[in-house]
Amino acid sequence: MTSSRLLPFYATLVIFLLAYAVCVIQFPNMLSTRVLGNLLTDNAFLGIAAVGMTFVIISGGIDLSVGSVIGFTSVLIAVLVTWYGVHPLAAFCIALTIATVFGAAMGAVIHYLDVPAFIVTLAGMFLARGMAFVITTDSIPIAHEFYTTLHGLYFRMPGGGRLTLIGGLMVIVFLAGIVVAHYTRFGSYVYAIGGNRTSAELMGVPVARTTIGIYALSGFLSGLAGVVFSLYTSAGYSLSAVGVELDTIAAVVIGGTLLTGGVGLVAGTFVGVIIQGLIQTYIVFDGTLSSWWTKIVVGLLLFAFIALQRLLVVLSARKGSSQVATP
Amino acid sequence: MSGLVSGLRKAAPQLACLAVILFFNWLAFPGFFDLRLQDGRLFGSLVDVLNRGAPVAILAIGMTAVIASKGVDLSVGAVMAMAGAVAATMTVEGYSLPVVLLSSLAVGIACGVLNGLLVAVLELQPIVATLILMVAGRGIAQLITEGVIVTFVEPGLIFFGTGSFLGLPMPVIIAAALALLTVLVVRRTALGMLIESIGVNRSASTYAGINSRLLIVMIYTFCGFCAALAGIIAAADIRGADANNAGLWLELDAILAVVIGGTSLLGGRFSILMSVLGAIIIQSMNTGILISGFPPEYNLIVKAAVIILILLVQAASLSGFKLLLRPGAAATARKAEA
Numbered sequence: 178m179t180s181s182r183l184l185p186f187y188a189t190l191v192i193f194l195l196a197y198a199v200c201v202i203q204f205p206n207m208l209s210t211r212v213l214g215n216l217l218t219d220n221a222f223l224g225i226a227a228v229g230m231t232f233v234i235i236s237g238g239i240d241l242s243v244g245s246v247i248g249f250t251s252v253l254i255a256v257l258v259t260w261y262g263v264h265p266l267a268a269f270c271i272a273l274t275i276a277t278v279f280g281a282a283m284g285a286v287i288h289y290l291d292v293p294a295f296i297v298t299l300a301g302m303f304l305a306r307g308m309a310f311v312i313t314t315d316s317i318p319i320a321h322e323f324y325t326t327l328h329g330l331y332f333r334m335p336g337g338g339r340l341t342l343i344g345g346l347m348v349i350v351f352l353a354g355i356v357v358a359h360y361t362r363f364g365s366y367v368y369a370i371g372g373n374r375t376s377a378e379l380m381g382v383p384v385a386r387t388t389i390g391i392y393a394l395s396g397f398l399s400g401l402a403g404v405v406f407s408l409y410t411s412a413g414y415s416l417s418a419v420g421v422e423l424d425t426i427a428a429v430v431i432g433g434t435l436l437t438g439g440v441g442l443v444a445g446t447f448v449g450v451i452i453q454g455l456i457q458t459y460i461v462f463d464g465t466l467s468s469w470w471t472k473i474v475v476g477l478l479l480f481a482f483i484a485l486q487r488l489l490v491v492l493s494a495r496k497g498s499s500q501v502a503t504p
Numbered sequence: 505m506s507g508l509v510s511g512l513r514k515a516a517p518q519l520a521c522l523a524v525i526l527f528f529n530w531l532a533f534p535g536f537f538d539l540r541l542q543d544g545r546l547f548g549s550l551v552d553v554l555n556r557g558a559p560v561a562i563l564a565i566g567m568t569a570v571i572a573s574k575g576v577d578l579s580v581g582a583v584m585a586m587a588g589a590v591a592a593t594m595t596v597e598g599y600s601l602p603v604v605l606l607s608s609l610a611v612g613i614a615c616g617v618l619n620g621l622l623v624a625v626l627e628l629q630p631i632v633a634t635l636i637l638m639v640a641g642r643g644i645a646q647l648i649t650e651g652v653i654v655t656f657v658e659p660g661l662i663f664f665g666t667g668s669f670l671g672l673p674m675p676v677i678i679a680a681a682l683a684l685l686t687v688l689v690v691r692r693t694a695l696g697m698l699i700e701s702i703g704v705n706r707s708a709s710t711y712a713g714i715n716s717r718l719l720i721v722m723i724y725t726f727c728g729f730c731a732a733l734a735g736i737i738a739a740a741d742i743r744g745a746d747a748n749n750a751g752l753w754l755e756l757d758a759i760l761a762v763v764i765g766g767t768s769l770l771g772g773r774f775s776i777l778m779s780v781l782g783a784i785i786i787q788s789m790n791t792g793i794l795i796s797g798f799p800p801e802y803n804l805i806v807k808a809a810v811i812i813l814i815l816l817v818q819a820a821s822l823s824g825f826k827l828l829l830r831p832g833a834a835a836t837a838r839k840a841e842a
Binding site for chain 2: 286292299300302303308314423427467470475480484487
C-alpha cells in the first residue's frame with residue numbers, strides 16, 4: 178500500500194528526469210548550474226507557497242487565498258518601507274504576522290462554522306486582494322540599501338551558477354516542510370485529518386487546533402512567499418501574483434498529492450514546482466514557442482497525473498479485498 | 505399561488521438583501537431608479553444592472569445544476585474565453601453568423617462533455633477535473649487568437665452584446681429566456697429531482713436506477729453550453745475576444761451567485777431563479793460601488809464581507825434548525841412543503 182501510494186511521486190520524478198534529459202539533448206546548455214540556480218530563484222515564491230498548499234491539501238482542504246496574500250504582502254512591505262521608512266526586516270515581521278493571523282482566522286471559520294474551505298478561502302482571496310487594492314493601486318518600487326545587501330548574498334555553485342538567497346530560502350522551507358510533515362506530531366495530525374476526519378477526531382486528534390494551525394501555516398508561507406516576491410521584483414504591486422494559487426495547486430497535484438487528502442509528499446511538490454519551471458525554461462530556450470504553451474502543457478500534465486493517480490487508487494482498491502470501493 | 509408565496513418567503517433574505525443594496529444605491533445616486541424609453545429601448549441604472557449581470561447570471565444557471573449535483577465547475581471562465589476566441593476568430597475569417605455561433609457553442613459543449621466524462625467516468629473530484637480545463641483553457645484560447653485581441657465589426661454578432669429586443673438589452677433577454685427554459689425543463693419534468701438526488705447521494709441514486717453517469721455528463725455539458733453563451737455575449741459586448749481577460753474570475757462570481765441564492769455547495773436542493781437573483785445582487789453591489797463614487801478597489805472587500813455575512817447567517821440558521829427539528833423531521837417538512 179505504502180509503495181503504491183509513493184508511485185505517483187516516483188512517476189513525477191521519472192517524468193522530470195526524462196523531460197530534463199530531453200531538454201539537455203536538445204539544448205546542452207541547460208545542463209548547467211546557472212540554469213539550475215535560475216530555476217530555484219525564479220520559482221522561489223511559487224515553491225514556498227506550494228509547501229503551505231501541500232499541507233492544506235493533505236488535510237483535505239484547499240486554500241484559494243494564496244495569490245492574493247502574496248500580492249497583499251508585497252504591497253504592504255513596499256508601502257511600509259518606501260512611504261513610512263520602516264526597516265525592511267520590521268516590515269517583513271509585520272507582514273508575516275498579518276498573513277499568519279489571516280490564515281488562522283480562515284482556519285477558525287472553516288472549522289467552527291463548518292463551511293467548505295473552498296468558499297471561506299474564496300472570501301479570503303477577495304478580502305486580501307481588496308485590501309491590497311485599498312492600500313494602493315500603484316506599483317511601488319523599493320530602493321532600500323537592505324534590499325541591495327540581500328541581493329548581493331548568494332552562494333556561487335561550481336559552474337558559475339548562483340544559489341541566491343531566495344532560492345536557498347525555498348530549499349530550506351521545503352526541507353523544513355518535509356521534517357514537519359513526517360517527523361512531528363502536527364504532521365501526523367494533518368495526515369490523519371486528511372485520511373478521515375471523523376476517525377481522527379475519535380482517535381483524539383485535536384482537529385480544531387490542527388485545522389487552524391494548517392491554515393495559519395499556509396497563511397504564513399504565503400506571506401513568506403510575498404516577502405520573497407518583494408525581494409525578487411524589488412517592488413510591490415497589488416495586481417501581482419494573480420492566479421498563483423492555481424499554479425501551486427497544480428504543482429501539488431503534479432507532485433503526487435491526492436486532492437482527496439491524506440496522501441502526499443512535500444518532496445513531490447518540490448518536483449512539481451521544478452517541472453513547471455522547467456517547462457518555462459524550455460520555452461525560453463526554444464524561443465519560437467509562445468508563453469501560452471506553458472498553460473496548455475501544465476494542463477495536460479495535470480490531466481496525466483490525475484488519471485494516473487485515479488488508476489492507482491482503483492487498482493489498489495481492487496487488490497485490497499477488505500477495502501470498500503469508493504462510489 | 506401558494507407556491508409563489510412560499511417561494512417568496514424562501515427568497516426573503518435575498519430579496520431583503522437586494523432591497524437594502526438598491527436603497528443604498530438610491531441614496532448614493534438619487535437617479536438610480538429612473539428609467540426612460542429612447543429609440544424603443546429602456547435606459548437607466550436598473551437596466552444597466554441587469555445588462556451587466558447577464559453573463560454571470562447565465563453562468564450561474566449552469567453552475568447551479570453542477571453544484572446541485574455536488575460538483576463545481578471551475579472552468580467556466582476559461583470556456584468563456586475559448587468560446588469568445590472562436591467566435592471572434594471565425595467572424596474575422598468571414599464565416600457566416602450561424603456557423604460562428606454553432607461552432608462557438610460547440611466548443612463550450614465539447615468542454616462540458618470533457619468535464620462531465622472526467623467527473624462521471626474517471627470519477628475525479630469535480631474541483632480537480634475542471635481545474636485542468638481552467639488552467640489549459642486560457643492557454644488554448646490564446647492559441648486560437650494567437651495571443652492578440654481579435655476585434656470584429658460584424659453587426660450580427662455584435663447584436664448579441666449590445667442589441668435590444670422588446671426594449672430590453674439582448675443579454676438580459678437571453679439570460680431571462682435561458683432561466684425560464686431551464687426552470688421549465690428541471691421543474692416540469694423529473695430532471696430537477698434526479699439532479700438533487702445525485703447531489704444528496706450518488707451511489708444511492710445509482711442503485712435506485714438513475715443513470716447517474718449520463719446525467720452528470722449532461723449537467724456539465726449544459727454548464728459548458730451556458731459558459732459558451734456567456735462567452736459569446738462578453739465578446740460581442742466589447743466587439744473583440746481577449747483571451748487573457750474574458751471571463752477572468754467569473755467562475756468565482758458564478759459560484760458566489762449560486763451560494764448567495766441559497767444552493768448548498770454540498771449538493772441537493774437548488775433553485776435556478778434564486779441563483780439568478782444572486783447574480784443580480786452581486787451586480788447591484790458592483791454597480792452601487794461604481795456609481796457611489798467609491799474607488800472600485802472596495803468592490804472586492806465588500807464582496808468578501810457579503811460572503812462572510814451569508815456564511816454566518818447560514819451557519820446560524822442551520823444550528824437553529826438543528827435545535828428546532830428532530831433528525832428526520834426536516835425531510836418530512838420538506839416533503840409536506842412540496
